Amino acid sequence: MQIIHAKQVLTPNGWQSDLEVTLDASGRIADVGPQRHAPTDRIALLLPALLNLHSHAFQRAMAGLTEARGPDPRDSFWSWRRLMYKFLDQLSPDQVEAIAAQVFMEMLEAGYGAVAEFHYLHHDVGGMPYDNLAEMSERVVSAAMTSGIGLTLLPVQYQYGGCDLRPLNGGQQRFGNDPERFLRLHADAVRAAAAGPTDYTSGLAPHSLRAVDPAGLAAILDQAGSGPVHMHLAEQVAEVNEVLAHLGARPTEWLLDNHNVGQRWCLIHCTQMTEAETAALAKTGAVAGLCPLTESNLGDGIFNGTTYLGQGGTLGFGSDSNVHISLFEELKTLEYSQRLRDLSRAALATEGRSTGRVLFEAAAKGGAQAGGRNSGRIEMGAWADLVGLDDDNQWLCNRQGDAALDSLIFGGGGQSCVRDVWSAGRRVVKEGRHFKRDAIVSNFKTVMRQLETNI
Template identity: 50%
Template sequence: MQTIFARQARLPGGWVQDLRLRIENGAIAALQPDSTSQDGDTRVDTLLPGMANLHSHSFQRAMAGMTEHRAPGKDSFWTWRDLMYRFVEKLTPDHIEAIAALTFMEMLEAGFTSVGEFHYLHHRPGGARYADPTELSQRVFAAAMETGIGLTHLPVLYSYGGAGQQPLSGGQLRFGNSVDSFVALLENTRAAARRNMPADTVVGLAPHSLRATCPEELIKAISLQEGAPLHIHIAEQPAEVRAIQDWLGGRPVEWLLENTPVDSSWCLIHATHMTGKETQQMAQSGAVAGLCPITEANLGDGPFNGPDFLGNDGRFGIGSDSNVRISLPEELRMLEYSQRLRHMARNVMIHEAGSVGASLFLGGAQGGALALGRDSGQIEVGGLADLIAIDSDRPSLCALPPSQLLDGFCFAAGDDAVTDVWSAGRHKVRQGRHASRDSIVATYKHCISDLCAAL
């Protein structure tokens, strides 16, 4: 058992003062506002619900800064992808574990309490199988255990190199599975998680995209869901939309909604290029929009249709995707600013009048928790103790009353505003620093030196 005393906290009903919170078995057991601190309490300034990072490819963290050199002609997502495939060919299991540990540690220090790891790197370079087909998932598990982050692991079905069942090639060979080999992989991964991982670990699944599957195999993959989260890349690039429309006779979101049982257990990643009708129908399906604003800006994907989606009661969460930059306030800031640029207006990502920061932060926390299948996203008895503490005495925040504090966090604060982080009660970040930072960084630096020598 552990207790936290917060000078102020954001509960579902609003702000409270002098909150004493008790944690038992990773969950919130009691909430006592207007209390006094007691010996043994962990004292923090401002307590907030933890934020889920709903979409990550952790290995890509090691590529940060390597793809910002313009090639001849027009650079795009597709030229970036070619570079990523070449990078993938050099990664060993030790590299993957070390990079994931650094990435997960940085997420926790940024205020992300859980992560959806969209895991498509399954095999050896060239596509040969490991003796244990879950080898690389086990490396992700080890990184999550070392850092203490809450993990929703999402093994990816990736069968084809492009729309129309094109063959896999190059770096894609490390991703590839038939639907039958994916069934075995998923069963073995679920069993490994039950044996080795904390009780809050979730194993969902992720058909990579419509272009990397086919309709028949997608339907079979969906049958494996068993109530777990299902994530899929959808409509990230105009070229992808055209290719799917030419092949399947419908735009990606349109086709998916008409041909599969999309509901609130689904998360549609990068639902960027949608018509007004698709936006409305997706919102009404209950699916979470998985938005990755920094990566979507870095790759030139384009902005999401935020106002229409929120206007139809759509739910969203945020992810760091390529992990080129890991920052909770910056993801939320980029989401809102992309909408301001698109619509040439201010204060866009809110359905009615009120605090935009609160709309972004609380909406992202609740939508992200739903997408990861975690009982979190708000501070309430019985929910997982996924919590972050921030310091409202920082210069960027000290002038703000509670009603504007989340505005300040989203639009003015730096990464140093986060002081403490709990994931299912695991208190791994104190005073802004992860407990295992030194060893994780040392292992990563050794790994990256070895990796760079191989590139």
């Protein structure tokens, strides 16, 4: 048993003081109540550790390398994408595992407790499958186990280079499968995740309406199980126009008209939706998976958060390209985008809850739903995904309740307040430092030295 005494705790019933949170040997929360026993840990501020609902782990190695303007003065997401494909021509399974361990460690030190890995790097350079079709999936699971992070593995189906069904080329070939081979890969990936800790799970990720045709989408949804379904949707203007031209409807409109989108679904980005599409998606119960730092970096656009939450929508947050892994910065960036667009302040706050409280609780609920993970709340029976923070510092100044959350998110020093992180009861961060930091960073630096001459 691990017994945590916390001065203040964000529970499903709001803020409570001087609680005892007991973790059992299975990694779940066994009890939440008054302090009665000698603690194993004392925490100033205890929050649920969130699930990072969208990550492409291998892209962490590209962080900072795509900020120069290309030969086209209209540099955009699509030029970034070409550089990403060039990068893909080099990565080996060993290198991918080392990069993934680094990014998962950084997520834990940022206060995340779990990740949904949108995993689409399946094959060798040139698109040749490995002898073990799930080689790369197993490397992601291994990296997650090394770091101790909770995992929802999302093997990605990627079949075409666009809505015109053009074949994959260059780096894209490492992603590609026809539906039959993808279903075999998916089954192997599910087994790989199931071989990990008991909190590990899996789902399904048709990449986008550009990369999977309607027949392929229907086939894999019908045959690939009942786990979470994640898909990129309406990220870029060019994507919306391409889908409209070939399918006769905008991406969100087409998906809602042709599939039973509900709580199983997580639609990523959704930065190019109309007001009507935003309201319609909110009513489905699906999660809008937002990645504000990556969306800002790529110039995707601004998600209509005020309308979406106003219509009762569910949302969560991910680090996507992993250009900068900061949970609190993701939340802040969404709120600031609403303020800049609408010339407002406290755009997402409600009468009874501050901006930070709204953002954090939405992220906790949406992340857990998107990951198919019983987490996101400090409650008996949930996985013990917890983050303990120090409040006696220049950032929090011993603030209480919503003011403490607002200070974490908007004060600029929130990540430095993270002291302890548990993932399904596994103590992975202590006093701000991951338990395998030195070895993981050393391996990552070795990989970067191997890659740097070719980037």
